[in-house]
Amino acid sequence: MWRELVLNVMADAEVGGPAGEDSLAAVERVLGQPLPPELAALLGECDGVRGRNGLDVIWSAERIAKDNADFRTARDLAELYMPFEPLMFFGSNAGGDQFAFVRTPQRNEVFVWEHETDSRYLVSYGLDQYLEQALQARGDWYR
Numbered sequence: 001m002w003r004e005l006v007l008n009v010m011a012d013a014e015v016g017g018p019a020g021e022d023s024l025a026a027v028e029r030v031l032g033q034p035l036p037p038e039l040a041a042l043l044g045e046c047d048g049v050r051g052r053n054g055l056d057v058i059w060s061a062e063r064i065a066k067d068n069a070d071f072r073t074a075r076d077l078a079e080l081y082m083p084f085e086p087l088m089f090f091g092s093n094a095g096g097d098q099f100a101f102v103r104t105p106q107r108n109e110v111f112v113w114e115h116e117t118d119s120r121y122l123v124s125y126g127l128d129q130y131l132e133q134a135l136q137a138r139g140d141w142y143r
Helices: 002-009 021-031 037-045 061-073 075-080 127-135
Strands: 056-058 087-092 098-103 106-114 119-124
Touching: 002 037, 002 127, 021 037, 021 061, 037 056, 037 127, 056 127, 061 087, 087 106, 106 127, 119 127
Parallel strands: none
Antiparallel strands: 056 087, 087 098, 098 106, 106 119
């Protein structure tokens, strides 16, 4: 389902192979949070999606675990920004902004974190809508 959605929106998107159950479990173990069901299903079909100009629309499971752990443990970031623990980042745009699900409380909408202002706001009501907008580079939040 997810692979087809991606390729229907952008035929030349780069789509990774499926992430194994061990990779998905590692994300949850490292972050101490469950993966959102939609994201787990997508990663189970394609472990990462690259859009126009090689942008990481969806990170691999390994990168999700690593980058989120890095955000949560970096002292310099803790001094500059609100806590990152409620978020689970899974993609980024060319401007350095990160896309995330809110995990505490668990929500299914996608939010963007703007690193210049530490703003966090809703950009789509689900992963499918986010993918369509990101792959088509629609919306000011994705540029």
